[in-house]
Amino acid sequence: MGDAPLLRVDDLQLHYQTRQGVVHAVDGIDFELKRNEALVVLGESGCGKSSLAKALMRVLPRNVHHQGGRVHLGDTELTALSDERFRREVQWSRMALVMQASMNALNPVVKVGEQVAEPLRVLRRWPRRQALARAAEVFALVGISTDFMTRYPFELSGGMRQRAVLAMALVAEPELVILDEPTSALDVLTQASIMNALKRVKRELGTSFILITHDVATSSELADRVALMYAGQLVEVSDAERFFSDPAHPYSQMLMASVPKLRQRSRPQAIPGQPPSLFEPPAGCRFAARCPHRFAACSRDPRAIRLAERHRVRCWLHDDTQAGGGA
Numbered sequence: 373m374g375d376a377p378l379l380r381v382d383d384l385q386l387h388y389q390t391r392q393g394v395v396h397a398v399d400g401i402d403f404e405l406k407r408n409e410a411l412v413v414l415g416e417s418g419c420g421k422s423s424l425a426k427a428l429m430r431v432l433p434r435n436v437h438h439q440g441g442r443v444h445l446g447d448t449e450l451t452a453l454s455d456e457r458f459r460r461e462v463q464w465s466r467m468a469l470v471m472q473a474s475m476n477a478l479n480p481v482v483k484v485g486e487q488v489a490e491p492l493r494v495l496r497r498w499p500r501r502q503a504l505a506r507a508a509e510v511f512a513l514v515g516i517s518t519d520f521m522t523r524y525p526f527e528l529s530g531g532m533r534q535r536a537v538l539a540m541a542l543v544a545e546p547e548l549v550i551l552d553e554p555t556s557a558l559d560v561l562t563q564a565s566i567m568n569a570l571k572r573v574k575r576e577l578g579t580s581f582i583l584i585t586h587d588v589a590t591s592s593e594l595a596d597r598v599a600l601m602y603a604g605q606l607v608e609v610s611d612a613e614r615f616f617s618d619p620a621h622p623y624s625q626m627l628m629a630s631v632p633k634l635r636q637r638s639r640p641q642a643i644p645g646q647p648p649s650l651f652e653p654p655a656g657c658r659f660a661a662r663c664p665h666r667f668a669a670c671s672r673d674p675r676a677i678r679l680a681e682r683h684r685v686r687c688w689l690h691d692d693t694q695a696g697g698g699a
């Protein structure tokens with residue numbers, strides 16, 4: 373059991389119905405996450421990162437056209453649970469989501485400490501005093517003075533509100549916390565200090581994280597693993613160190629070359645072209661149109677190729693059966 377993954381996601385799909393057609397926002401995603409690991413999901417705007425979080429957490433809009441795949445959390449198959457059981461047994465207590473811009477979603481007329489304590493009162497039926505005492509511990513862990521517990525959200529800075537939302541997600545000690553762009557609205561110093569708070573939480577509570585972001589630099593601080601998303605699919609899933617130093621997928625390589633670095637002589641390189649439409653994504657490799665290495669095989673969908681233990685890449689260049697093809 374010891375090394376069994378905490379989270380296993382197999383062929384996850386989430387498609388939306390719109391007047392223009394069906395949007396394939398999440399289109400066949402597989403990955404695993406171990407306990408106490410932080411997975412950073414990177415990808416440019418519109419590639420489906422938030423949809424992935426929503427599919428995992430069942431926070432779905434009304435216009436879902438199709439949902440598919442399996443998700444296991446420990447031994448529980450989440451995708452087999454009814455909405456009612458998922459809400460009662462999983463949301464907040466085993467798995468929590470900090471949505472994009474959620475620091476603006478705190479209730480303006482309820483004191484912050486009461487809001488952070490609420491999951492314990494509702495889910496665990498803890499008495500108010502006990503819940504507030506636990507909330508105070510979590511406030512300290514995420515770096516807010518407990519003085520702020522008796523304040524209203526408008527009395528807190530953006531960074532403090534974001535920490536309060538984080539405290540609320542952590543208060544019931546879920547095994548997994550999903551954070552969707554948790555710091556993108558904040559200044560760089562606040563971003564860094566929230567990343568430090570997350571590292572502390574990971575160390576002290578053993579929490580696993582999925583951190584969704586387009587910010588390569590900030591996220592590298594926390595990441596044990598990286599998954600790079602492109603047009604609804606994961607193109608590479610790898611150890612963070614390997615991903616940042618020696619990425620394997622051409623898109624990963626181009627993304628890393630596009631990130632400005634302090635001691636870099638050459639200029640950061642933009643990636644020419646646009647991602648494909650998610651209405652009718654191409655049948656073959658979705659990155660092929662922008663890829664300098666494309667060759668004949670790319671007109672077929674590249675399966676996930678295993679480069680090493682826990683390193684998968686969705687690219688024919690790394691498939692031995694296609695050896696010599698343009699690499």
Ligand SMILES: Nc1ncnc2c1ncn2[C@@H]1O[C@H](COP(=O)(O)OP(=O)(O)OP(=O)(O)O)[C@@H](O)[C@H]1O
Nearest residue numbers: 388390395397416417418419420421422423433650
């Ligand atoms: N409810 C919805 N109905 C229809 N299309 C949607 C809906 N939500 C998202 N989309 C579309 O699905 C695709 C993926 O969106 P999503 O928000 O998941 O991407 P993202 O990578 O999180 O983007 P960003 O970083 O800009 O938030 C986009 O084309 C988006 O326009």
